[in-house]
Amino acid sequence: xxNNVEExxxxxxxxxxxxxxxxxxxxxxxxxxxxxxxxxxxxxxxxAPGRNEDLQGRPxxxxxxxxxxKLLGLAGLExxxxxxxxxxKCRPPGxxxxxxxxxxxxxxxxxxxxxxxxxxxxxxxxxxxxRTLLELAGLKWQSMSKQHxxxxxxxxxxxKLRIAVTYHPAAALYKPPIREQLKKDxxxxxxxxxxxxxxxKAKKEHVEPKLTRQTSILEFxxxxxxS
Ligand code: SF4
Numbered sequence: 001x002x003n004n005v006e007e008x009x010x011x012x013x014x015x016x017x018x019x020x021x022x023x024x025x026x027x028x029x030x031x032x033x034x035x036x037x038x039x040x041x042x043x044x045x046x047x048a049p050g051r052n053e054d055l056q057g058r059p060x061x062x063x064x065x066x067x068x069x070k071l072l073g074l075a076g077l078e079x080x081x082x083x084x085x086x087x088x089k090c091r092p093p094g095x096x097x098x099x100x101x102x103x104x105x106x107x108x109x110x111x112x113x114x115x116x117x118x119x120x121x122x123x124x125x126x127x128x129x130x131r132t133l134l135e136l137a138g139l140k141w142q143s144m145s146k147q148h149x150x151x152x153x154x155x156x157x158x159x160k161l162r163i164a165v166t167y168h169p170a171a172a173l174y175k176p177p178i179r180e181q182l183k184k185d186x187x188x189x190x191x192x193x194x195x196x197x198x199x200x201k202a203k204k205e206h207v208e209p210k211l212t213r214q215t216s217i218l219e220f221x222x223x224x225x226x227s
Contacts, residue, residue, distance in 0.1 A: 005038055005116050012112050016089050022105035024090035024098075030057030034085030034113060041197050042082045043119040044068070045110065047128040047168060048098045054091035059084045064170040067179075068125075071169065074187040075194050083117055085110065087132050103132055111136070114156050120197050121151075122161055123190060126168030133163050149185045151193055164190050 016033040019025060032049040035058055044060075052062035060068050069079050088098040088106040098106075110132075114122070124130040131141040137154035141147070144167060151164045166186065172179035 002039070008112075009038055009116055012109065012116070016109055019089070019109075022088075022090075022102045024088060024092060024102055027093045028090040029054050031089045032057055032059050032086060032091075033089055033109070034059055034083060036079075036083030037081070038083065038117055040081060040083050040117065041120040041201070042077065042123065042194070043114065043117055043121070044072075044082050044084045044123045044125065045129045045133060046084070046086045046125045048086050048088045048095075049091040050095055050170070051091070059086055060169075063173055064168070067169040067172060067182075071182055071186040074183060075190040076198075077194055082123075083113070083119070085113055087129050098128055103128065107132065107136070111157050114159050114161075118159050119161055120200075121164060121190075121193050123164045123166065125166060126171065129168075130163075130165040134165070137163065139163075148181060149189050151189060162193060164193055166190070 013033045016031050019031065025031075028049075032053050036043075046060065049059065050062055050064070052065075053059055059065070068084075072079055072082065087110060088102050089109060090106075092098050092102070122133060124133045127144050130144065130147065133156070134141045134147075134152065134154070137152070137156050139152055139154060144165070147165045148167055149165070151162050154161055154163050164185070166189075167178050167182050169182065172182050
């Protein structure tokens with residue numbers, strides 16, 4: 001099963017590397033498919049690669065990436081524990097916003113990433129990521145000022161998860177009030193979500209060994225009664 005996921009993921013990355021489905025392929029040095037563990041419960045989705053990301057082919061490696069790492073820390077997470085990607089995988093020229101048609105062309109990749117990883121929580125960073133993910137789940141997008149710090153129950157192509165909405169770290173670099181909001185969203189709302197997921201996981205891990213033990217006792221009894 002795990003091998004299938006890894007194989008499918010490898011194919012997906014290869015497709016993204018060769019993709020020419022929208023004009024952004026003409027401007028990229030490197031596409032940025034995403035990075036992180038495939039068996040994580042948490043995905044982080046930004047808007048589009050910037051200059052450093054385009055040069056390195058990795059998401060969130062510039063100043064916004066450093067801030068993201070700190071914000072993840074406030075939510076009780078390390079970067080290595082989450083899968084990070086963007087709504088569009090190639091850099092828009094001059095770091096302009098991605099256009100609707102580019103987002104539409106690239107969306108199947110994000111959907112396939114979600115289906116492979118099956119996260120319990122997606123942290124949507126910025127307006128484009130939040131709007132795209134909420135609308136994909138049939139939910140209403142209004143504005144970042146109204147919806148940041150909120151978490152929504154959602155289903156994306158059969159994957160049940162929750163979407164946490166917050167600002168993009170790049171927006172906070174030169175705007176201290178947005179930085180404060182981001183810190184609050186990560187340190188409070190998103191932290192609670194992460195704790196909930198950790199508790200569920202701990203419960204499951206606590207129950208499963210018990211079941212395994214019970215099964216082996218029953219097997220033992222079964223064997224004893226027939227011997
Ligand atoms: S942004 Fe997405 S759809 Fe457009 S060329 Fe890059 S990978 Fe393909």
